[in-house]
Amino acid sequence: SAGSGKTYTLVKEYLGIVLKDPAAFRSILAITFTNKAANEMRDRILRGLIEISDPSGHGETNAVKHMLPELVKTCGLEQGVIIKNAGIVLTQILHNYQDFSVSTIDSFIHRIIRTFAFDLHLPLNFEVEVDEGAMVSQAVDMLLSRVGVDEAPTKALSGFTEARISDEKSWNIEGALKTFSKRLLKDDIVNFLPALKSMDTFEILKVIKVLTAFRREFESELSKQAGQLISFWDAKGIDGKDLYFGKSGIYGYVDKLHKKNFKSYTPGSRVINTLGEDKWYADSLDAGKKALIDSWKSEMVDMVGVITTYIDENRERYEFYNILKKNIFQLAVLNEILKVMDQIRENDGIIHISEFDKRISKVVNNEPIPFIYERLGEKYRHFLIDEFQDTSILEWQNILPLIENSLSEDHFNMVVGDAKQAIYRFKGGEVEQLVTLPEIFRKEQSPEMEARENMLKRNYNARKLNYNFRSREAIIKFNNDFYEFSAGLLPESLRLIYADSKQEMPVKNPGGEVHITFLDLEGKKEENEPAYLENILQKVNDLKEIKSYAYNDIAILCRSNAEASKIARNLLLNGVAVVSAESLLLSSSPEVNFLVSCLDYIANKDDKLAMAAILSYVAAEAEKHKLNEILQSCLLQPDDTSAEGGNTGLEEFFRIRKIAFNADALRQMGLYERLETLIRIFSLSTTPDPYIIFFLDAVYEYSMNKRFIPEDFTIFWKENNHRYSIVVPEGLDAVKVMTIHKAKGLEFPVVIYPFANDKVDVRREQKWVHIDDERIPGLKTALLPVLKNLENTRYADIYTKEWEKTQLDLLNIFYVATTRPTERLFIICDLPSESAGEIKDIPGLIRAFLEDRQLWDDQMTEYSLGDPEPLPLKTKKPASVAHPELFISGNWRKNILLSGHAAEYWDLDDDSRNLEWGNLVHRILSGINTVSDLGPAIVAEVNTGNIPAGKAQELKMLLEG
Structure with missing residues (x-):
C-alpha cells in the first residue's frame, strides 16, 4: 500500500544481492516505469551504499538506522564485512557505470531491438521516435496530401468529414485525425492489426451501405406495423385517451413508432403491464368504451405481438449496426493512415517506441528459448521490477523468458506493486497482472507460456507490506475506513484489490487531519471555478499564517493540466509563490513567443501575423499609443525597394531604430545560432531569463534530430510547446501544483485536492473487436465506441467490464491523491444531492461513507476528521539557490x-x-x-x-x- 516502503524494499533486496557478492551488480537488471523513477532508484541505491560504507558519518540516516541491521540479518554476514563490501560495490559501480543497469522497460527493450535489428527485420540504422504526436502528424499530413489524387483516401476522408459535420462536431478535421490516429500506436491493437491490414478501404466503405440499408429497413417495417395498429384503432373508434395511461401508455408508444421516433423503440413498463397484466384501459373509463376495447382485445394483442416479436428478432443487429456505423468512416481512415505509417517506417527507417514490445512479442511467444535473449540470459541473473501494476501485458510477457531462465538457475527475482495505485490503464497498464500472480494474465495458449506460468507458481512467494511509514494517524484511519467501505461497492471481481487495504502504524504517530469541504454550487463547472479558486487561496493562506506551514509544505493536486494552470495562475496573481510545470510553460513567456514569431518571419517574410506579433513586442513604450499606425505602415505598405519584391516594411522599421535585424542574413545561420543572434540583437540577455535558457535547451534537443529542418521548428513548437516548461530545483519555498499522476510516489506534509468531482464515464472509450458477420464480409475488425447500447448486443461484456474498470480507475486515482499527505489532507468537491449505492462519482461516494459512519448532516458543508490543531513543525534547511548574473552569448564568427x-x-x-x-x-x-x-x-x-x-x-x- 501507499507509504509502506515498496521502493525501500526493492533497494534493500538489491543491496542484499550485491553486498554478498560485490561483482553481482553487473548481473542485476532493475526496471521501473518512468525515467524519473529510474533516476530516483539509482540515487537511492548509490546513497544507500555511500551511507552504509561510512556509518559513522551517516549515523542518523535511514540506511544506517534501519536498512543496515536488516541486511546483517538477511545476508548472514557480519556488519564489518557488509560495510567493507558496500565500499567495494560503490567503487565498482562508479568505475563501471555502464554496467549499472537501472532503467525503464522501454530503454531495456530498445537495447535488445538495437542489437538484434537484423533478426527482427528492421533497418540497421533505424531511428527511434518517442513522441507519438510527431509520427502521427507526419502520417496525417501525408494522407491529406493525397486527397484528390488517390481515390481510397479521398473517399474515406470525404465520408469522415461529412459524418463529423452531420454530427455537429468540430470542423478541425486535421486535429481529429491526429487524435484518433494515436490508437494505432497503442498495445491493444496488437491482436487486431493483421485483420485491419487485410481489409480494403473500398470494402469498408461498402459496409456503410449495408448498415444504412438495414437501419432503413428495420425502421420502415416498424413504422408500417405501428401504422397498421393506429389505423385499426381509428377504424374501430378507439381513441388514444381511452387506452391505459392514454398517450403516455401503449397508444403513445405505437404512435411514436409510426412517426419514426425511435429514440426509445423498445416497450416500456406501461406497455409491458398492458400486455402482461391485461390492462388496456383505466377503471374510470365508461362501460361502453370498455366493452368496445374488450371486443377487439385479441386482435390488438396479436398486432402488438407482431411489433414486439420483430423488435426481439432484430434488436441486437439494429443496435450493433448503429454503434458500428458511428466509427466506420474513422475505421476506413485508420486503414489508410496505417498504410502511410508503414511507408514511413520503410522509407525513413523510423520506429515508434510503441513498436518495440510488439516486435519482441512475435518472437517471444513462439519460442521456448528466444534467440534474442540468449546473450542477455547469460548477463542478467536477477530481475527486480518496480511499479508492476502499471506494466502492460506485452511488457510483462516479453520479459518472462528472462525471468524463467533466471528462476531455473535458482536466482532471486522480484516484482513490487500496489494494485490500488494502478492509474495508467490508458497507457496499457493491466492491474490484473499483479492481482492474479503467479498466474499469467491473458496468456496465449502455448506450451511455452504454460511452462513459464508453472515456473512462476513453483517459485512464487507473496509478501505484503502492511505498515504505513508516511502519514499521521488521522490520515491512516480515514484511508483505512474509507477504502474498506468503498471496496464493498466495487464489483465482486475487483474487490480483491482493496481486500487488504488496511494499514498499521509501525510506531505511534498521532495527530493529523482530514478536512472535507462541500461547495453548494448550482452553476456549470466553468461558472463554479471562482468559488473553488477562492477556497483554495483561503486554505493556503490559513495554512501559512495560522498553522505556520511554509509554502513548500503544501501541494495542490489536480486531475488535469488545465485545472492546475488555473490554480497556479490565481495563486500567483494573489502573491503566492508557485512551482508548477503548467504555470511555468515556456509558451507562457512573451520573450519566447517573440522569438518564435521572429523565426516565422525569417522563414516567410510575407507572414503578416508574425510581423504583427514582432512589432507589438518591440514597439517602445513611448510608441505604444501609435501601435496601430505602426502596424498599418509596416503591414499594409510594402517597401517596393525590396530586392526580392517581398515586404520589408518591418526591416525598415528596425533600420530607422538602428536595430541590426536582417532576415536574409539570419536565414543563412543554423537554428540555434539564429536564436542566439536574435537574443543579442534585441538585448534579451541583459539578465539570464530562465524561459529563454530552457527554450534554447529545447531548440538544441530538437536540432539533434538528424532529420530536422530549421524552418520546420516553429511547426513542431506550436504542436508540442505544452510539453516544455522550466524545471525548478527542489527546496524553493513555493506551493507545488501538479496533476495526481505526477504526484504518484511523492509525499507532502499538506495536500489540497480541489475539484474532486470525478464521475464514472465510459462514453469516450473505444475498444477493438473482431467481427464475424456474414452479411458484412468486408469487415473483419472494428473500433467500437463503448456505449450503453452495447448491453443489447453480443459485445455486452465489453460495456460491463469497461464500466467496472472505470469505477476502479476513479477509486484508484482518489486513493493516490489521499495517500500523498503526511499531516493534513483537504478535499474540496461539489455538494452531492444524494449518496451513492454504487461508485458513480466522488462526492456521492464521500457522502455515502459519511452516512455509513453516521457523520452526515444535511446542514453541514465542512467536516474535519482528526486533530485540526497545529503540529510541531520540523525546521527545514533553506535551499541553496544560485542566481547567475550574466547570460553568456557571443558571436563565434568574430572569434574564429x-x-x-x-x-x-x-x-x-x-x-x-x-x-x-x-x-x-x-x-x-x-x-x-x-x-x-x-x-x-x-x-x-x-x-x-x-x-x-x-x-x-x-x-x-x-x-x-
Whole structure:
C-alpha cells in the first residue's frame, strides 16, 4: 500500500544481492516505469551504499538506522564485512557505470531491438521516435496530401468529414485525425492489426451501405406495423385517451413508432403491464368504451405481438449496426493512415517506441528459448521490477523468458506493486497482472507460456507490506475506513484489490487531519471555478499564517493540466509563490513567443501575423499609443525597394531604430545560432531569463534530430510547446501544483485536492473487436465506441467490464491523491444531492461513507476528521539557490577566423609572387597615417591569418626601410 516502503524494499533486496557478492551488480537488471523513477532508484541505491560504507558519518540516516541491521540479518554476514563490501560495490559501480543497469522497460527493450535489428527485420540504422504526436502528424499530413489524387483516401476522408459535420462536431478535421490516429500506436491493437491490414478501404466503405440499408429497413417495417395498429384503432373508434395511461401508455408508444421516433423503440413498463397484466384501459373509463376495447382485445394483442416479436428478432443487429456505423468512416481512415505509417517506417527507417514490445512479442511467444535473449540470459541473473501494476501485458510477457531462465538457475527475482495505485490503464497498464500472480494474465495458449506460468507458481512467494511509514494517524484511519467501505461497492471481481487495504502504524504517530469541504454550487463547472479558486487561496493562506506551514509544505493536486494552470495562475496573481510545470510553460513567456514569431518571419517574410506579433513586442513604450499606425505602415505598405519584391516594411522599421535585424542574413545561420543572434540583437540577455535558457535547451534537443529542418521548428513548437516548461530545483519555498499522476510516489506534509468531482464515464472509450458477420464480409475488425447500447448486443461484456474498470480507475486515482499527505489532507468537491449505492462519482461516494459512519448532516458543508490543531513543525534547511548574473552569448564568427591559403606560400624574396605581395602592401599602407601605425596594422594582418607570424618582423623592417 501507499507509504509502506515498496521502493525501500526493492533497494534493500538489491543491496542484499550485491553486498554478498560485490561483482553481482553487473548481473542485476532493475526496471521501473518512468525515467524519473529510474533516476530516483539509482540515487537511492548509490546513497544507500555511500551511507552504509561510512556509518559513522551517516549515523542518523535511514540506511544506517534501519536498512543496515536488516541486511546483517538477511545476508548472514557480519556488519564489518557488509560495510567493507558496500565500499567495494560503490567503487565498482562508479568505475563501471555502464554496467549499472537501472532503467525503464522501454530503454531495456530498445537495447535488445538495437542489437538484434537484423533478426527482427528492421533497418540497421533505424531511428527511434518517442513522441507519438510527431509520427502521427507526419502520417496525417501525408494522407491529406493525397486527397484528390488517390481515390481510397479521398473517399474515406470525404465520408469522415461529412459524418463529423452531420454530427455537429468540430470542423478541425486535421486535429481529429491526429487524435484518433494515436490508437494505432497503442498495445491493444496488437491482436487486431493483421485483420485491419487485410481489409480494403473500398470494402469498408461498402459496409456503410449495408448498415444504412438495414437501419432503413428495420425502421420502415416498424413504422408500417405501428401504422397498421393506429389505423385499426381509428377504424374501430378507439381513441388514444381511452387506452391505459392514454398517450403516455401503449397508444403513445405505437404512435411514436409510426412517426419514426425511435429514440426509445423498445416497450416500456406501461406497455409491458398492458400486455402482461391485461390492462388496456383505466377503471374510470365508461362501460361502453370498455366493452368496445374488450371486443377487439385479441386482435390488438396479436398486432402488438407482431411489433414486439420483430423488435426481439432484430434488436441486437439494429443496435450493433448503429454503434458500428458511428466509427466506420474513422475505421476506413485508420486503414489508410496505417498504410502511410508503414511507408514511413520503410522509407525513413523510423520506429515508434510503441513498436518495440510488439516486435519482441512475435518472437517471444513462439519460442521456448528466444534467440534474442540468449546473450542477455547469460548477463542478467536477477530481475527486480518496480511499479508492476502499471506494466502492460506485452511488457510483462516479453520479459518472462528472462525471468524463467533466471528462476531455473535458482536466482532471486522480484516484482513490487500496489494494485490500488494502478492509474495508467490508458497507457496499457493491466492491474490484473499483479492481482492474479503467479498466474499469467491473458496468456496465449502455448506450451511455452504454460511452462513459464508453472515456473512462476513453483517459485512464487507473496509478501505484503502492511505498515504505513508516511502519514499521521488521522490520515491512516480515514484511508483505512474509507477504502474498506468503498471496496464493498466495487464489483465482486475487483474487490480483491482493496481486500487488504488496511494499514498499521509501525510506531505511534498521532495527530493529523482530514478536512472535507462541500461547495453548494448550482452553476456549470466553468461558472463554479471562482468559488473553488477562492477556497483554495483561503486554505493556503490559513495554512501559512495560522498553522505556520511554509509554502513548500503544501501541494495542490489536480486531475488535469488545465485545472492546475488555473490554480497556479490565481495563486500567483494573489502573491503566492508557485512551482508548477503548467504555470511555468515556456509558451507562457512573451520573450519566447517573440522569438518564435521572429523565426516565422525569417522563414516567410510575407507572414503578416508574425510581423504583427514582432512589432507589438518591440514597439517602445513611448510608441505604444501609435501601435496601430505602426502596424498599418509596416503591414499594409510594402517597401517596393525590396530586392526580392517581398515586404520589408518591418526591416525598415528596425533600420530607422538602428536595430541590426536582417532576415536574409539570419536565414543563412543554423537554428540555434539564429536564436542566439536574435537574443543579442534585441538585448534579451541583459539578465539570464530562465524561459529563454530552457527554450534554447529545447531548440538544441530538437536540432539533434538528424532529420530536422530549421524552418520546420516553429511547426513542431506550436504542436508540442505544452510539453516544455522550466524545471525548478527542489527546496524553493513555493506551493507545488501538479496533476495526481505526477504526484504518484511523492509525499507532502499538506495536500489540497480541489475539484474532486470525478464521475464514472465510459462514453469516450473505444475498444477493438473482431467481427464475424456474414452479411458484412468486408469487415473483419472494428473500433467500437463503448456505449450503453452495447448491453443489447453480443459485445455486452465489453460495456460491463469497461464500466467496472472505470469505477476502479476513479477509486484508484482518489486513493493516490489521499495517500500523498503526511499531516493534513483537504478535499474540496461539489455538494452531492444524494449518496451513492454504487461508485458513480466522488462526492456521492464521500457522502455515502459519511452516512455509513453516521457523520452526515444535511446542514453541514465542512467536516474535519482528526486533530485540526497545529503540529510541531520540523525546521527545514533553506535551499541553496544560485542566481547567475550574466547570460553568456557571443558571436563565434568574430572569434574564429579563416586563414587564406596564399599566405602559406608567400616568400618575400620570391619576385614571382609580386601580385600577392603588392596587394598586401597596398592594404597595409592604406590603413595607416604615420609610421607609428605600421606595427598595429601588421599585427592585425597576422591576427586575420593573412601573414604568417614568422614573417611579420621581416615585413615591418622592409616597409620601415
